[in-house]
Amino acid sequence: MKFNRSSGILLHPTSLPGPDGIGDLGPEAFRWINFMADTGCALWQVLPLGPTGYGDSPYQCFSAFAGNPYLVNPFLLQEDHLLTAEDLKDRPTFPEDRVDFGQAILWKLKLLDTASANFKRNASAELRQEYEEFLAENQDWLPDFTLFMAIKENFGGVSWDKWPKELRKRDAIALAEFKYNHAESIQRHSLRQFFFFRQWDAVRQYAKEKNIQIVGDIPIFVAYDSADAWANPDLFYFDEKGLPTVVAGVPPDYFSPTGQLWGNPLYRWDFHEKTGYEWWLKRIKATLKTVDFIRLDHFRGFAGYWEVPFGMPTAEIGRWVKGPGKKFFQKVRNELGDLPIIAEDLGEITPDVVEMRDEFGLPGMRILQFAFASDSTDPFLPHNYVENCVAYTGTHDNDTVIGWYQSGTDQEKDFYRRYMARSGEDVAWDLVRGVWSSVAVFSLAPLQDLLRLGNEARMNYPGRPSGNWTWRVRPDYITPAFLQSIREINRLYSRMNKEKIHK
Template identity: 40%
Template sequence: MTTIARCAGVVLPIPSLPSRFGIGDLGPAARRFVDFLQAARQRLWQILPLNPIDARGDFSPYDSWSAFAGNTLLISPEDLVKDRFLADRDLNPLPRFDTKQVDYAAAVSFKESLFDIAFKRFQNTTTRGNREAFRRFRRANDGWLDDAARFKVLKDHLDGLPWQQWPATFKRPSPAALRQLDQQFGEALEKEKFLQFLFDRQLRALRRYCLSKGLQLFGDIPIYVNADSADVWGHPDIFQLDRDGRPVSVSGVPPDYFSVTGQLWGHPLFNWQRLQATGYEWWLQRIGHNLERFDWLRIDHFRGLVAFWEVPAHHTSAIDGQWTAAPVDDFLTCLLRRFPLPPIVAEDLGVITADVRETLRRYRIPGMRVALFAFGSDFPRNAYLPHAMDPHCAYFTGTHDTNTVRGWFRHEAKPAEKQRLQRYVGHTITEKSVHWDLIRLVMQSPARMALVPMQDLLGLGRSARTNRPGQARGNWRWRLDQRRLTPHLARRLATMTTTYGRD
């Protein structure tokens, strides 16, 4: 795999950026955040998945209807004005958005109206250059774009009905039915493709801006896709489904740190035998698509590529599942043949067995370590402690799935854990300063990558937590206040970064 230089970075999902439109986006606020990261001498920005989100999945980026399409809610209205797809007057009057957290419902309503205007303007007044750029985008993405657009348009047309309940003509469309569908919904399909073009255009512009500032974008691939998705609808043969298109078995994990009953995710499992027969083409296209957008990729729940937790679809908890092996060596051989040095990091947290560790070692794939997990009863032999750290990994204070450092210290850490932490750093730990103590441990560790969630840089409590695994509602709402990105904070982070040789 790609060699990792010693570096540091910050974790912040795009929706959490400040903006005037209820949700962070790919525009001016993103570029201002890049400027802050450059001033702080950071080299990585981890942004989590950018796939489409909606209310059915409570706007979770890990609950999407497409593994390839982009989240059009992240399109910047201000950049649409700059590119003349909108006019200044189109942005007024602004609704009263919630400024303290991501206001998904209001953002959806407002941006949909802007997208209608932008599409009409594109149809009527766009330049030859924009039309040619749109044609190039369609040609370059024809492997997934048609299915994604058709799926989205049909979902809207059928009031959100799962595709497994669609009329037979749409559920398993013949080539003739697809031609008729394209004719019947021609303008709506064109609009969906146009919005994906805008998303792709703005993301590529942001990546160029990052690279000009010495920063790399760190993306994320959720291993599984939803049963009700364009991917399962368009490629039912590569998933374990019954005749009606419903999952036979579903995804999850056994009991772990996050849940005593495990987590029942409910995604359809891959038909690895069929994937193997195709040379894993869907997966290789997915990896290649993301490598065109990001400089580094985290594969969420990597252990599912080695062996996956298989739960019968009718079960209501993940406890009674079983591990089932996947052809990981054959898959990774094909992956490395297509992409010789892929910049991939494996999310290898939770229940990790010897076969997963051996796979990561054999293919030199960096894994993850989390400082919050380092001070349990196996101290001082815990593999997440700096002195026991594998240098070939990414080390985090916490992740989007954990509490903040301050929230952990106040509400979750047992007295013994606090005592071990205090012994390890060699001075008294307080709630007010504990986040900087853990940031320092991560920075000074031998791990090549050191990453800190933005909430930990700010020393925020549990109310700023991004996600609570197992809690279906109320996640992914935290929002960054622009006023907190101060020169003082940038200087402090820069000093620590350079002190530990991560510049």
């Protein structure tokens, strides 16, 4: 696929301002798109948009297909006559600069339940028709997901391996009985999805009108406690009880002496191949209905992945197993044509990963924060970039640039100052200029780096089980000077959306 030289900003919708405790798809999302368009940026990168569970991580969702109902905006539901001003009167006081997930989720679910009840009572004929069309268009995944969530809710939220055997094993009679007895709960979850996708479609349509393309994210693995794993056990290495026999992780390295035990179930790639990778094709096509480009997380796992026996306390004991390799991407390309995919090729990359990435013309990732720990041959230094790559100051898993600099080694700081010919007084923008001025076809930075924020604004600490994903931008972040500063670097480095200015 032809990627055009442009720039963008990484900001998950949960980080947007707004009065309801968590960023969402309401007026602030449209204001954000206006801001991006005014700066000349062409790309908005988000994290996975699925329904989050324990730990609030967008990388551990209850479904690879569903949307996150906590992103639904109450004001827009009010415009649809599904909420009233009275419903919003007892809104709690939320912190402006972070998400208090517990409080925000309770508030959002209360409003969503009220909106669902009002939909059943008095939704317009037009809205009902839209809902029926939504149900019909999403038969591939929606019935399994809503049933999964209703059963989960019925049993107090426990993981599906703790459900009664008949429901865990998807006994047809038991499922039919549950559907009959819990039809209202199932419909409530269907309506939450309808509200989400209706609002997201409006946001995406507005982005298109402003010539903004959205970069989405597909994690290679799904969560064990997900509708995907429960409804499709043949796709994974599970035993008779539905428990994984092996799980995903990363082996020990310099940064982690015991490795990283992710715990996600692993795919039976031989079975996927026999089905023509049907589930994966559905997943990619569903994602491309919601975004323009896909960042494929842990791309190296398609070449080979670290398999850990289930029950191990760490990832130290395991083995490398070959992934589906080129056959998989050939099938995807046959179905989709050119691939609008960014390969997240970070970490220990072997020659077969590079070969697979390059054969399909996929741009890899370059993180400038990683560049200063070695010498001038480091692939993350801008003079070593190729055009077909996506350059970042940092990602959601890194500290902010200022946080990185403040905690970095003397060697890294010295190398950065010499390489960039800068003093360190404006390190965040030094790195922004580094990626924007490079040959990389896409340059992106988290909003935190463009705002010159420190460690307090970090989004995620990999391996930390809670307390992540909470950062929110304050409502007064857009100033004329800030907007103009981004517009200026887009002009300087020929990354302006719509127009190319070479002055």
